[in-house]
Every structure is written in C-alpha cells, then in structure tokens.
Amino acid sequence: MSHIATALVATTVTTALALPLTAPEPATARPGARSAPPAAAAVAAADRPYGPCALTGIQDLVSETAHTPRGYARSSGTVRAITLFVDFPDAPADGTVAERYGEFFPRASEFFRAASYGRLDYRATAHARWIRMSRPFAAYGIKRGTPFDPASDSGYYAVSKEILAAVDRDVDFSRYDVINVLAAPNAGPPATETVLSVTFGGGPLGLDTDDGVPFTNASFIWSRQTGDSAFRVLDHEVGHAFGLPDLYYTDGSGRPPAVGHWDPMDEDWGPNNDFLAWHKWKMGWLGADQVHCVPHAGTSTHTLTPTTTADGTKLIAVPLSGHRAITVEARDRGPVDAAVCRPGVLVATVDTTAAGGTGPVRVADATPGSAGCADGTPNVSPRLSDATYTAGQTFAADGVTVDVLGRDDAGRWRVRVTSER
Template identity: 50%
Template sequence: MQPQPERSRNRRRIRPRRVAALASVSALTLAVSASAGTGHLAPGGTAAGAGPVAALDRSSTLGPCLINGHPAVQMSEGIPTPGGYARSTGTVRALTVMVDFPDAPGQGKAMDRFHEFFPQTRKWFRTSSYGRLDYRPSTPIQDWLRMPKAFLDYGIDRGAPFDPGYRELVQDIIAAADAKVDFRDYDLLNVLVTPNAGPSALDTVLSVTFAGNADAPVADGVPVANASFVYSRQDDGSGTYDRTGYRVLPHENGHVFGLPDLYTQEGGGAVGHWDIMSEDWGANNDLLGWHKWKLGWLDAGQISCASGTGTAEFTLTPLARPGGRKLVFVPLDARTGYALELRTREGNDEAVCRPGILVYRVDADIDTGMGPVTVFDSREDSGGCTRSPNVHAELSDATFTPGETFKDPARKISVEVASADVSGTYRVRVTRG
C-alpha cells in the first residue's frame, strides 16, 4: 500500500472534467538493452546521458541517493543513466528528415512540417536544461524524402523494436538520404512523417522512439541507435495545436536521452502533467527535477540527499529558475526513494495552477510505461485546479503548500512544508525516525 499524505485543511471540491483519451493517445517507447550501442551516430561518440552524475562517487554525500534498478529493467530511473543513449548536455545535433509515401504524398512543403516542431523544440530544451543542452536540428534534405513503398506496405504498428516493417523503413530512409547525409555527423535522428500517413492521433498514436538500440540498421558504419518517429498531428480540435502540438517531439527525444515513459495503461494517472514524459498533449510542462539531475542539467550542489535520521531543513528554489537547490531526495533503499521539488508557474511550467512542493516516489526497478514514478496528491478526489486541454486534472493540485505535511508512517518519514517567502523559495523539513 502506498503511504497517504496527511492533510490538515479542508479540501475545495471541483467538478472533474473528462480528459480526452489520455490512455489511448500516449506515445510508445520501444527500448532495447540500454547498456549496449553508442550514444552518438558516429563511432567513438560518448554517451553523456547522465552528464556530471556519472562522475559522482557513491561514497559521497549523494551516494545513498544514487538508486539503481536491475540491469534487465528497460529505461530505468536509476542514476547514472547507462551508456548507449544520445548525449543530453552540450551541443547535440539532430538529423531531421521529412518523409512521405506514394500512397500518402506530403501535404504542402516539407519545411512546413519541420516548422511544426522548430524552433519550439529547441527553445523547450534550452529552457528546461538552463542552457546546458544546445539542441541543433539539421535538415540537409529540405524536401519530402519519398519512400519506395506505400505506407501500408510497411505494416507500421505499435510493434516490437525494429520488427521487419520498421527495419525496412529505416533502411529505405538511409538509402534515400545517403547521398546527402553523413550519419556520423549526428547524435540522433528525427523522422517527421507526413501527417496523412496512418491513423489520426485521436484514434491511436504511432509516434515511437528506438533508444540505445545497437541492433539498429547501420548507416555510414554506425547503427542508427537513437531515432524518434512522429506521425499524425496531436490535434484535439481545441485550437491549441499551434502552441502545443510540437511537444510530442521533446517527449520522444526524452527517450533518446534515456528517460522512460511515465504514463501507465490508465493514462497520466501516476504523474499527471508534472513531466512531459507523462503527458505531452495540452499546455506546456517541464521535466521532473529527478530527470533534470539524471540528464546532467543539475549540479551535485543543487541536490540534497536526506539519508540520515532526525530532522533536517532545506530551502528549495523554483525548478524553472536557474541556480539554487532544486531537489531533495529521501532514499528508502537502493532502488527507491521520495523526491521533493518546488513547482511554480513559469518557464516551461505554464500549466501549473497550484505552486508548491511536489512529492513523488521514484522506483528504479520498474520498467518504462509501468509506473516508475508516482506523484502523491495533497488533495485527493478534488478534481484538480486546471481546465487546460488534455491535462490530467486530478493531480494538477497535488503540490503541498505551507502548513501541509506528507507522511509515510510505516517508514517513519514526514515532509513538512514549513514556509514560503516573497522571493518564491520554500523551506521544507524532512524527518526520518
């Protein structure tokens, strides 16, 4: 049984709204053995997926918080991220091609399709990483890249990694692009498929990422190990697509950097809109602080490991702002722990409707898409505080505010939100019995 938060104030009940088909529209990740392969399309490239985290000594003060899962876990939340994924710090070059088919010719100009995602995706990563990821999309081929076979003939479905249809598609992309592209020059591949190929995203989302896959087809002597495919437009008819439709790509690219899916079969119910790896429809949202540490966007000095007994007090600054302490982690064992961070309505977190301390459990022993992260709701069954399209409303007011306490009686752990000041920083007290 999961520990329940203790609430000391009355809850305001808000009528729940129906969220559009979150379970059926979540994008799928197909990941294979993340410990193999290259983190770069070029030979000798380095997989800096975990950035500075990889250099941490487990005997350091943060050592007890470097949780890890079993090697068989797909896309574990453990730190550091294993090799095989694309780099997530410094300059990252994303080869981006726009693809169409004889039975689904590209509609309009190929570069119009490109501009559905850029420069928004580049800006999103720059903001989320505090400038530590310089994401550079490249389009050496600016026309539609026509495949030799009809889309239906490839049999594209939500199947296994590089099943025969996908393998053939990737091989055909490589062959069609080879004269103009040296794949060794890039860290990852984006394939933007013409939206009229395949079903509507309202029916099923085919968008998929192959990450850390050393068994991928080879181009210019290197496996195309980290590749994201985007199909139909994630347009729910609410009129927000121009502002939010690009977000499927940073979600998919999150996988090439080693991040798992946080949604479950029930949709966004475990994490809601607190991480783009949970929900990528609707209004903007950022990554969890745990993921920013995992990607090397936070320094060791911005993390506190609350592993000792007794009471300790910490000051947290808003996750959206550069500088300051961002994350307090309370390890439970070598695999799991509680994370605390301050979320406010700024930066990529424009959908935050109740600023406060987000408390969530991270389990490095749970596979991608099976619920490796669980957010604890300070106001269960409230209906939430947002009406943004395609946002899981129930967890939108999950944060804890001054005077509220999260408790895990079985482990004798409590987190009290002590205060907030005019600068926007919060003080939290963590007690371990």
C-alpha cells in the same frame, strides 16, 4: 527563447546529513562529430549523479536509474540531430518540408535549452526533401507497438532501410547523436485516435549506414498534435533517446495517471510542462549544489526554488533503499510550466526496478479526491493538477515526513524533512 529567472537560496541542516551529491563529468564527443564552440563546451561539463541517492536498477531498458546505460544519446552539452522527412505514395505530403520542420523547430530546441538551464544545446539539422517510401503506408504494418525487427520486411526496419538508401550518400550520420524522422502528418491515423510516435534507442538496432554507423536513437513522429505546444511530442520521444522512461501506464488499463502534467514523459500534449527534478538530475542539468541527499535518519531544513528558475536547490532525495527514493521539489508557473495552477512542493516516489509504462514514478496527491485545479485546460489530466503540498501541509510515508513550512515573497519554499530510516 524563453527567459529563465534566477534566484539564490541557502540551505540549513539541523540534524540529518543532507549533502549535495553530484560530480562533474567531462564531456565526450562522438567520433567524427564537429567540435563544439567554447560556450557549448562549457555547458557540456554537466554534473552527473553519484552517492547514496544515485539509485541503481534496471539497466537493459529505459528506467529511472540515476546513471543512464551506454548506448543512449548524451543529454547535455551540444547534441546534434538530423531531421528526415518521409511520406508515402498513398499519403503524399500536403505541405513543404519547411512547414513540417517548423511545427517542431526552433521551439523544441528552445524548450530543451530552457528546461536544462542552458546545459543542453539541441541543434537540429533538416534534410531538406521528402523521402518517398516505396509502398503504401498500410503495407508497412505500422501500429502502436510495432517493433524494429531486422527479420521483417515491414515495420520500422523496412522504413529505416529505405531512408538510408535514399540519404546515405549525402548525410554523414557520424556527425549526429540523434535521428528525428518526421512523417507526413496525413500518413496513418490522426493522433486523436491513436499515438504511433515511438523511439528506438539505447544501442545498435541491426541496421548500419554504408559507413558502418549504427542507426540508433531514432525517433519517429507521426500525425499532428493539437494545442499551443504540439512540438513537445518530439521532446518526449527524444527524452527516450536520452534514457527516460514513459511515466504513463502503457497497459491500456485506464488507470489514473501516476505523474500527470508534472513531466512530459507522462503528458506531452497541451501547455508546456517542465521535467521532474529527478529527470533533470539524471540528465546532467543540475549543478553539484542543487541536489540534496538525505541518506541518514534525522531532521533537516531546506529551501527550494521552483524548477522553472535556474539557480537554487532543485531536488531533495531521501533513499528508501538502493532502488527507491522519495523526491521533493518546488513547482510554479513559468515558461516551461505554463499549466501550474497550484504552486507548491511536489513529492514523488521513484522506483528504479519498475520499467517504463508501469509507474516508475508516482506523485503523491496532497488533495486526494479533489477534481483538481486545471479548470478544463486541454490535454491536462485534472486529478493531479493540485497534487502539490502548500504551507502547513505534511507528507508522510515510508518513514519519511515532509513538512512544508512556508513560501517567501521570492517564491522559495522552505521544507523540513524527517527521516526515520
């Protein structure tokens, strides 16, 4: 497990009202779930967003709304996942269940623990055998964008129905919050050609277990990714089960990335990358004093610690409306941000009316036109790799100005936020 350094900071408010705006929400257990040990129960008392910076917006899809709708898996405390393994008659598994499971665990769980500062204890359980599908892979019509359609005798509904028929007697799905389905990596096209991995979550899918438990918040992982942290495709998909949207453009337009390697909901390949501070707030990973909301006109000065550390202020949010906000955070190289090549202050715009795949978060580029600083790091889009603002630089847009005043020897960044709104 990665060690997370800690640092304490002070925040000075000079004119504008800058408030910590989160509040504790008691953990709730699913019916039939095993009780958590005392340490996990303490972690589950995570803070949830509220106040003028807790933006509202799309509710029927994964989006950047501060409050995740009911039906998605909880993203803090002890979250239990059942991991199932499938292969096909024309693509039998070429390895053991333990080998396939080992591609993802325990590293995926360790990543969540580190990124959440211990607030998420993701416990995966493996169903220790391959489940052979009844038909060849092609017969299910699995392609990118294939839906979960109960009216179809193919696609993900058919695959899931066969899974339940094979395991329903020996798996109590009421004990689990999330379902991970790992397909034999030789089934379907390689990930370098097309990405099939997908998550279906947010509510009932039209398929229940024999005990009436809805089959939902299920991620299907295909092929085998490359790089030293290929397990993160599972973390990306589980992020959808937690209610996070895709940050990359899904229309195939080839537009430059909106967020790049600053969040695994955009780029989940290559070296480790941490979640945006907005996502950490949304998922209940930040304490009440770690988010500063600036809802009124004026000027305030703040000290930010990088997201790779546990303590200190992690997010400044300036609401532009009930659906849009400017966010400010500090990023530095660390265990869950291995590719950061320009430590600094990351500024982004969050839009909760934009659906996933349409750019709901857009990072401001402090060095527009540059080739970036990623130095050819595999699977890292270089354009935004040097998007952070450093000492002496200023971001200004939508009546909001962020001046980066400097960085101290402990890696803390001091910023001045001026809002005219």
